[in-house]
Amino acid sequence: MQLSGKVAVVTGAGRGLGRAYATALAAAGAAVVVNDLDLELAEEVAAGIRAAGGAAVAEGSPVGSTEAAEAVVATAVREFGRLDVMVTNAGVLRDRTLVKMADKDFDLVVQTHLRGTFTCGRAAAAQFREQGGGGRLILIGSPAGQRASFGQTGYTASKAGIVGLVRTWAAELQRSGTTVNAVIPVALTRMVATIPGLAELVERADRGEPIPADVRANGLGTPDDVAPLVVFLASDEAAGVTGQAIGAGGDRISIWSHPSEVVAEVREGGWTADALAEAFPTTFQPHLQAFLPDTVPGQG
Numbered sequence: 169m170q171l172s173g174k175v176a177v178v179t180g181a182g183r184g185l186g187r188a189y190a191t192a193l194a195a196a197g198a199a200v201v202v203n204d205l206d207l208e209l210a211e212e213v214a215a216g217i218r219a220a221g222g223a224a225v226a227e228g229s230p231v232g233s234t235e236a237a238e239a240v241v242a243t244a245v246r247e248f249g250r251l252d253v254m255v256t257n258a259g260v261l262r263d264r265t266l267v268k269m270a271d272k273d274f275d276l277v278v279q280t281h282l283r284g285t286f287t288c289g290r291a292a293a294a295q296f297r298e299q300g301g302g303g304r305l306i307l308i309g310s311p312a313g314q315r316a317s318f319g320q321t322g323y324t325a326s327k328a329g330i331v332g333l334v335r336t337w338a339a340e341l342q343r344s345g346t347t348v349n350a351v352i353p354v355a356l357t358r359m360v361a362t363i364p365g366l367a368e369l370v371e372r373a374d375r376g377e378p379i380p381a382d383v384r385a386n387g388l389g390t391p392d393d394v395a396p397l398v399v400f401l402a403s404d405e406a407a408g409v410t411g412q413a414i415g416a417g418g419d420r421i422s423i424w425s426h427p428s429e430v431v432a433e434v435r436e437g438g439w440t441a442d443a444l445a446e447a448f449p450t451t452f453q454p455h456l457q458a459f460l461p462d463t464v465p466g467q468g
């Protein structure tokens with residue numbers, strides 16, 4: 169997969185999945201801006217890429233604000249002359265069940281994930297337009313945004329919102345040649361280490377030990393397993409792929425459905441509560457939807 173001549177930004181790339189995306193994009197030939205609010209970590213990742221013969225610079229803005237998004241894009245233009253790929257990966261968790269969820273925790277999660285995706289996506293799309301031609305917006309969702317995820321009010325709202333952005337931006341930007349997709353990853357990082365049963369697997373992955381084949385087949389592996397999807401979506405080969413939410417984890421790749429009506433009934437003059445109560449058991453009840461996760465093992 170050749171990405172030579174392309175310039176990519178990966179937010180939150182100091183560790184975990186973002187580091188894997190940045191490293192893989194650089195290995196495929198892209199010049200990469202490695203953003204992380206932990207600038208020291210970002211410097212380490214960028215230095216590692218350069219040591220391997222790639223091109224990378226570190227950038228330390230905490231994404232969320234318009235200023236941070238513009239600073240990240242400006243770094244790409246200043247250092248490498250243009251921008252082709254924006255990967256909005258930066259993320260943070262503040263898990264509490266609903267009644268215990270504090271405003272500041274909700275706000276930080278939404279600010280980082282949803283607002284950070286909006287502002288970085290907007291700044292990147294403006295740069296694509298200024299350059300002429302399109303680009304690639306690769307937004308990072310989560311299984312938690314597709315189905316219920318206990319204790320993750322701000323996170324599930326943000327990640328579901330991000331897939332909403334994908335659909336709308338794909339429609340808005342299609343004519344300009346920009347593709348917009350969500351990656352729905354699952355990987356053994358510190359973010360999932362607190363999920364019961366996963367801490368030991370995260371330690372194994374950190375030590376570079378192989379992940380058992382049955383775990384990998386069930387959709388759980390390392391960040392390096394998810395990175396090839398990001399490289400593919402960044403490439404010219406993926407020019408026809410837009411508006412999608414694509415799952416990746418371990419040995420699995422999947423396509424998520426978008427919501428659509430599964431049943432609709434028309435009652436002339438409208439529905440009364442009594443009419444609904446009468447029709448519900450036979451007409452609507454059989455179509456009620458599952459909201460808990462099914463086959464997805466990680467809920468980061």
Ligand SMILES: NC(=O)c1ccc[n+]([C@@H]2O[C@H](COP(=O)([O-])OP(=O)(O)OC[C@H]3O[C@@H](n4cnc5c(N)ncnc54)[C@H](O)[C@@H]3O)[C@@H](O)[C@H]2O)c1
Pocket residue numbers: 179180181182183184185186203204205206209229230231232256257258259260280284308309310311312352353354355356357358359360466467468
């Ligand atoms: N690990 C999983 O299984 C999983 C599953 C679904 C979704 N995700 C998503 O993938 C992304 C990466 O997750 P991860 O598991 O690698 O997490 P991680 O905690 O290992 O890494 C996240 C990185 O983002 C950085 N960051 C946090 N806030 C930032 C900000 N405002 N600006 C810039 N950088 C910031 C952190 O410093 C950290 O280096 C997140 O969006 C996460 O929600 C992960």
